[in-house]
Amino acid sequence: MVAASERHPKVLIVEDEESLLFTLAHNLKREGYQVLTAARGDDGLRLAREKQPDLIVLDVMLPGIDGIQVCRMLRRDSDVPIIMLTALGGEGDRVAGLDTGADDYMAKPFGMRELMARVRALLRRSGPRAQPDLGPSVIVSGDLALDRERREVTRNGRVLRMKPKEFELLLFFAQHPGKVFTREQILDEVWGYDFYGGPRTVDVHVRWLRQKIEDDPANPARLRTIRGSGYLFEG
The missing domain is CATH 1.10.10.10 (Winged helix-like DNA-binding domain superfamily/Winged helix DNA-binding domain)
Structure with missing residues (x-):
């Protein structure tokens, strides 16, 4: 398998709002990422397990299975970085997303430049961090x-x-x-x-x-x- 650092990272977008899905995919492709898309939670879960993306942009409100459930199911066996998107901006919704294992959270509407910055930051930090060579192995x-x-x-x-x-x-x-x-x-x-x-x-x-x-x-x-x-x- 080719390491993520040696290829274009693969990003999965799971979003049922067609115009936002198109905009996200377009901007991520312009940044050089490989892009996978799904409009339903169950389809997104299947793609995540089959294609092993490097990062997932996941909406909370989805048909099939909601984003909270998708995140919870993925976290049983995966540490893939997940950014959750939602129109619900309350603290309780943000906490629920983070409690299921999401790495970041953005309330709609959001700026595309900020989302791209967060994608880059999470991808930089998603691999194992170098540990100082101190103490016993x-x-x-x-x-x-x-x-x-x-x-x-x-x-x-x-x-x-x-x-x-x-x-x-x-x-x-x-x-x-x-x-x-x-x-x-x-x-x-x-x-x-x-x-x-x-x-x-x-x-x-x-x-x-x-x-x-x-x-x-x-x-x-x-x-x-x-x-x-x-x-x-x-x-």
Whole structure:
């Protein structure tokens, strides 16, 4: 398979408003992207799984399956960057989208230049970030072992299935045990300074990690919330 950096990235647009779908596809093609389109949620889900796009622009209100459900189903086995679009601009709708695993959120109407900037930023950050070559290649923390070279996490000898960003977030914490980090600091270190998503992205990924590394995710002992400050990893 040819790496995304060695070809034109592939963007899937799932949007049922015909004029907006055409405009988005036209502008993305002008930027040099390969473009796939779907006007229904179920068709978009099928294309996402079959064609493995590098990024998805996903409307919330769709026939077939709505965008929230599409995002939730994709997040079961994919870390593809997702930008959600909606005519509903309330905070509750934005939170719902981010809670299902979307990376960014834009309320209609939006500026095409801003959307293109967000697409570029997410594509830059969607691949594994380079980690400084500090410390051992395998980090052991209690019953956890993180292999930086193999990008693999085991717990009591059992391999944990990790999405790329989950691994990078856990690695960051494991490299800084006992230190409190704000959500903004974590975004800068793990996602990058030009990431457009908000702190809610960190909360969602922390919740996913706790499901895998904690005995009781509802009462975490290893990856703790420090009220008013952020998160702390107990090494």
